[in-house]
Amino acid sequence: MIGPNLSEWALNKRSLVVLLMILAVGAGVMSFFKLGRGEDPAITTRTMVVAAGWPGATVNETMKQVTERLERTLQETDYLDRLRSYTIAGQTTIFVDLKQSTPPHKIPDIWYQVRKNIGDMRHTLPQGVLGPFLNDDFGDTFGIIYGFTADGFGFRELRDHVEAARSRLLQLPDVSKIEVLGAQDEQIFIEFSTERLAGLRLNLNQIVATLQAQNLVRPAGTIQGEQERVFLRVTGAFDSERDIEAVNIVAGDRIFRLGDIATVRRGFTDPPQPMFRVNGKPAIGLAIAMRDAGDILVLGENVRKEMAEITANLPVGIEPVLVADQAVTVDIAINDFMTSLWQAIVIILVCSFVSLGVRPGAVVALAIPLTMAIVFAVMDMANIDLHRISLGALIIALGMLVDDAMTTVDAMLRRLGAGDTPTRPRPLPTARWRRRCSSAHW
Numbered sequence: 036m037i038g039p040n041l042s043e044w045a046l047n048k049r050s051l052v053v054l055l056m057i058l059a060v061g062a063g064v065m066s067f068f069k070l071g072r073g074e075d076p077a078i079t080t081r082t083m084v085v086a087a088g089w090p091g092a093t094v095n096e097t098m099k100q101v102t103e104r105l106e107r108t109l110q111e112t113d114y115l116d117r118l119r120s121y122t123i124a125g126q127t128t129i130f131v132d133l134k135q136s137t138p139p140h141k142i143p144d145i146w147y148q149v150r151k152n153i154g155d156m157r158h159t160l161p162q163g164v165l166g167p168f169l170n171d172d173f174g175d176t177f178g179i180i181y182g183f184t185a186d187g188f189g190f191r192e193l194r195d196h197v198e199a200a201r202s203r204l205l206q207l208p209d210v211s212k213i214e215v216l217g218a219q220d221e222q223i224f225i226e227f228s229t230e231r232l233a234g235l236r237l238n239l240n241q242i243v244a245t246l247q248a249q250n251l252v253r254p255a256g257t258i259q260g261e262q263e264r265v266f267l268r269v270t271g272a273f274d275s276e277r278d279i280e281a282v283n284i285v286a287g288d289r290i291f292r293l294g295d296i297a298t299v300r301r302g303f304t305d306p307p308q309p310m311f312r313v314n315g316k317p318a319i320g321l322a323i324a325m326r327d328a329g330d331i332l333v334l335g336e337n338v339r340k341e342m343a344e345i346t347a348n349l350p351v352g353i354e355p356v357l358v359a360d361q362a363v364t365v366d367i368a369i370n371d372f373m374t375s376l377w378q379a380i381v382i383i384l385v386c387s388f389v390s391l392g393v394r395p396g397a398v399v400a401l402a403i404p405l406t407m408a409i410v411f412a413v414m415d416m417a418n419i420d421l422h423r424i425s426l427g428a429l430i431i432a433l434g435m436l437v438d439d440a441m442t443t444v445d446a447m448l449r450r451l452g453a454g455d456t457p458t459r460p461r462p463l464p465t466a467r468w469r470r471r472c473s474s475a476h477w
Contacts, residue, residue, distance in 0.1 A: 063408020
């Protein structure tokens with residue numbers, strides 16, 4: 036035999052082997068409850084999007100003055116695989132793809148270097164270029180989504196309550212990011228009547244300049260005392276649409292109130308941002324993402340408890356609705372795996388006891404939980420979570436393990452039936468005895 040005989044060593048050190056088996060099972064059970072749980076494994080995104088705009092430029096101008104300059108800088112990126120660019124009149128979009136062999140722990144440093152290089156060459160771009168804007172944060176998965184609907188409240192009031200709930204949920208462990216979905220930005224609209232402006236002989240540009248000068252933010256200076264410094268603030272800034280209506284417009288020797296010649300109203304941006312609806316009603320959503328190597332089951336339980344407290348403090352009319360809950364899906368998948376595991380053990384026990392006997396059947400049955408315990412401990416050390424990929428691999432490996440255990444025990448029984456002892460194989464026949472058998476046969 037080449038190498039050490041592990042079977043002989045295990046038979047001679049039975050107490051030590053039993054102790055190691057107990058330790059392995061204990062470590063596996065502890066690791067099983069410590070493993071992170073998710074629906075899918077964490078996916079490392081090796082692509083960054085670099086976008087820039089140059090309003091009024093042609094395709095050739097944008098290509099030569101913006102796209103090519105950005106690409107020359109991006110070509111210095113470490114582990115670069117290729118650059119893909121899409122340029123139209125006044126706008127360019129560049130995709131920076133890294134090699135698939137790029138180590139995941141180096142990717143944040145690579146994107147930091149890209150941002151620094153782009154920031155260093157930003158001043159070389161033509162005047163009027165917007166950006167460049169860099170985005171590498173589009174690979175997050177939001178496993179839990181809540182939608183907030185309002186009955187009797189405005190959209191602005193609903194957004195204030197949603198933002199307060201978001202601040203509380205961000206303090207929970209395992210929460211890495213929370214995005215607000217469907218929130219619309221507000222604007223103040225001033226609508227003039229051209230007929231009224233013409234009848235009063237007012238200049239629209241003069242009115243706009245007056246409004247801009249009224250709401251202009253400028254430092255007013257400071258007063259330096261012996262022990263403190265006092266900052267001066269000029270009053271008159273706009274706090275609401277009523278303040279805008281009260282602005283006086285001076286035209287020659289006449290003074291007009293803005294509210295008398297225009298309609299001032301508060302509204303949402305047009306075109307609107309992506310909408311979010313729950314059961315056909317306009318709503319604002321909270322999408323919760325889990326950190327890497329987190330436990331979605333623990334996160335789901337913590338979020339449910341926190342949302343119960345948040346709901347109790349919300350006014351009547353604002354109702355949170357659970358739209359998506361990844362924790363339920365993961366819990367079902369893990370429970371299905373554990374059910375399959377116990378069913379496999381029971382089936383193997385019955386088949387082994389019927390076909391092999393009690394002791395050989397017990398050996399085959401015990402091989403499954405012992406091996407799975409060792410696998411869980413190794414997964415914990417290798418930072419491998421329980422998800423659809425790892426559970427699928429475990430189920431496949433379970434079938435191979437059963438086949439190997441059955442084959443090993445069957446071979447062992449055949450050797451024992453042939454005359455081998457449990458600790459020593461049957462001695463081979465000598466050369467003289469083999470010659471006698473050959474002569475007698477002849």
